[in-house]
Every structure is written in structure tokens, then in C-alpha cells.
Amino acid sequence: MTAFLSRAAVAAGLALLPCIALAQTPPADAPKADAPKPDAAKADAAGAKLLATVNGQQITEEDLRVAREDLAANLPPQLQGKARDAYLLDFLIDGALVAQLAKSEGLDKTPEYARRLAYYHEKLLMEAKLGQIAKAALTDEAIKKTYDDALKAQKPEQEVRARHILVATDDDAKKVIARLKAGEDFAKVAKEVSKDTSADGGELGWFSKDKMVPEFADAAFKLDVGQMSEPVKSPFGWHVIEVEGKREKPFPALDEVKDQVSRYVVQKAQSDAVTSLRKNAKIERAPGAPSASDETQVDDAAAAAPAPAPAPAEEKKK
Known part of the structure; x- marks a missing residue:
């Protein structure tokens, strides 16, 4: 997992900088979850507002917040506010019912469950740490410096x-x-x-x-x-x-590409952190395990593939 992150983040980050001048304003990121509003009169032991119980299992406003963040990109954009939260609460209720059934049948004792649990445990930890790195890296000074570096590197055209x-x-x-x-x-x-x-x-x-x-x-x-x-x-x-x-050719103003520059700053900080970890770690691949040379073979095959047909006149001109 970390090996993939390192290569993907480095490739995405380094490819981004020289493209800033050509970029259109990127689409907005998925909306962040709304901050929960605790209600002391109806709070559970952890202080989060209780929304439902399913065979005794509590579902709180914090559970709803996590689901909202996790599923934001997959929800229809027209589903907002109370309608969205009602949908997500039903999702959590159904999920609890199915999970309870699975547990009663011993599915949480299987080797496959243990493997997936370990995978998602590391994935969540990785995402939490990368989120910390992103927050620390994303400063106005870092954004301005990255933009200025791209401006200096722009060749006259x-x-x-x-x-x-x-x-x-x-x-x-x-x-x-x-x-x-x-x-x-x-x-x-x-x-x-x-x-x-x-x-x-x-x-x-x-x-x-x-x-x-x-x-x-x-x-x-x-x-x-x-x-x-x-x-x-x-x-x-x-x-x-x-x-x-x-x-x-004019260089776009910082305000026009700030979102793209911000993503580059975050990706570079994260990829640098992972690269440093890999450099100082003892990593031993088993014989026959997938390696970077396998990716190179795929890239070479893609490069040797026939070029696509030229764009129609209307597309070429625009």
C-alpha cells in the first residue's frame, strides 16, 4: 500500500507543476462534513447525540458524521441537509442490522475478515497521518512559493x-x-x-x-x-x-490556479514523507513479488501502442 502511495503521489505531484499554466479552474472538492452539534440532554456516554438504537446498538451523530465524510463523493449532489442525513441514518441502521447478522453467523471469526480488518486498520492510520502532513504543509507561504517557482520556470511561448x-x-x-x-x-x-x-x-x-x-x-x-x-x-x-x-502566452494569476497549486503542495509533502520513510526502512521483497520493473514493462507496452486517431477539427482548434 505505501509503495503504491509513494509512486502515485510522486508521479501526480511532479506532473502537476509544469501544467499549471494550461490548467482550467479545477472542480471544487467534495463538501466537508458539517460540525456536529452535541445535545447534552440526549448525549450518549461519549458526549455525542444519540440518533438511534438497533437491537441495543447505539448510532450517534458522530457515527453519522463519519458516514457523511466517507460517502460524500458517492451521494447525489441534490441530496443535502436533513434529507441527506436521513438517508445516511437509514444506511447506518441497515448496516448495523446486516453486521449483527454476520456476527451471529461467525463471519467476524474468519481469516478473510481478519485480513480485511488489518488492511483497513492500516489504511485508516495512513490516512490520518497523511492528513496531518497535509494540514501542516498547506500554508499560504508554501502555496505562494510553489506558484512563484512555476512562474519562474515558465518558458516564453x-x-x-x-x-x-x-x-x-x-x-x-x-x-x-x-x-x-x-x-x-x-x-x-x-x-x-x-x-x-x-x-x-x-x-x-x-x-x-x-x-x-x-x-x-x-x-x-x-x-x-x-x-x-x-x-x-x-x-x-x-x-x-x-x-x-x-x-x-500569459501565466495565470494565483487565484485562478490556487486549488491546483494547493493539491500539488499537499501531494509533494505527502510523497516526500513516504519517500523518507522508505529510505530509512528495511524493506525485503520476497522472490517473485511484484516490483517496479513490472510497472516499467506495462509503461513500455503502453508507449508502443498505436497512437489514437487525430481529433476532429472542432476539438483540435479548441
Whole structure:
């Protein structure tokens, strides 16, 4: 388990930093559990509010909180508040009934149960410690330093803002150019004849060279601002391109990528801690046990697999 954590966390963390500049705002994390509100008049011996008893077994508000945290990612987003807690309480009641039946049949005495109990015991301890490490690592100073390091490492990259009109043949493209040179509005002509209906008036916005097919990108990046291309052939047809602007690709503001930077800070702190533990531990693999070389063979096989088909024009441009 710890070996997997080490490799997965390191890979995820180290892969994240150079991608910050390209990242969209990530989705919000699952909601945290609401803090319980103890009711001294109805509290059990541990001080938690008693919610139900199942054949004498107590279910408290603390049990509900644990279930809420554990199942948050799997609950329908529309299930909130009292309706969510009612659902979870029924879940705990049903779980207690089934567990009581299993225990009466001796399932808690089996070797399989013991193995799983030991596994989840270590898993919960691991998660608790990694949570401590994450809390200690996630400071404003660490987030700012990580962002600043990524900003310094960002290599200058040019972007172009352009419009295009996509038609079926070279002759069609030349007719488009003739209309534009005669003074017709580019956006108007694009709306009338362009095969690319996803680009409003031919507008493509800002893009770097790697976001377009090579034939299109080479032509667009050679043009000056305000200049229009001759017909350009690509796998999608014939293009007439007009460049509206050029700039160095901007780095996103910290507020735009703070969640992603925070995850990187946490992942790096956790992976560093596990790496340190592995370095100072005596770990002996039994003969024939799975090892990192097995993962390398899988990675090599994946790398040798055929490349996927190119994206459609609409996806390639965006």
C-alpha cells in the first residue's frame, strides 16, 4: 500500500507543476462534513447525540458524521441537509442490522475478515497521518512559493489570435480572398460560407502553435498582425486566415490556479514523507513479488501502442 502511495503521489505531484499554466479552474472538492452539534440532554456516554438504537446498538451523530465524510463523493449532489442525513441514518441502521447478522453467523471469526480488518486498520492510520502532513504543509507561504517557482520556470511561448474561413476547395478559398480584398467583412463572409460553424464569425481566439494542425499553425504564425493568408490546405479543407494579434502566452494569476497549486503542495509533502520513510526502512521483497520493473514493462507496452486517431477539427482548434 505505501509503495503504491509513494509512486502515485510522486508521479501526480511532479506532473502537476509544469501544467499549471494550461490548467482550467479545477472542480471544487467534495463538501466537508458539517460540525456536529452535541445535545447534552440526549448525549450518549461519549458526549455525542444519540440518533438511534438497533437491537441495543447505539448510532450517534458522530457515527453519522463519519458516514457523511466517507460517502460524500458517492451521494447525489441534490441530496443535502436533513434529507441527506436521513438517508445516511437509514444506511447506518441497515448496516448495523446486516453486521449483527454476520456476527451471529461467525463471519467476524474468519481469516478473510481478519485480513480485511488489518488492511483497513492500516489504511485508516495512513490516512490520518497523511492528513496531518497535509494540514501542516498547506500554508499560504508554501502555496505562494510553489506558484512563484512555476512562474519562474515558465518558458516564453508565443500565442496568436486569428480568424479563419474553412472551405472545400482551393478555388473556393480564392473566391473568399477576392471578396475580402474587395472590402467585405471577414466575420460576415465566414458566417456565410465557412464549413467551421463552431467558430463564430471565424473567431478562434488566442492559441499556441501546438494547438493547431501543423499546416494551419505554420501559416498563421508566419503572418503579421492584420495580414491575411493565401489559401492554406490542411486535412480539414482549405483555410483563409487573418491574424488579429500576437502576444507572449500569459501565466495565470494565483487565484485562478490556487486549488491546483494547493493539491500539488499537499501531494509533494505527502510523497516526500513516504519517500523518507522508505529510505530509512528495511524493506525485503520476497522472490517473485511484484516490483517496479513490472510497472516499467506495462509503461513500455503502453508507449508502443498505436497512437489514437487525430481529433476532429472542432476539438483540435479548441
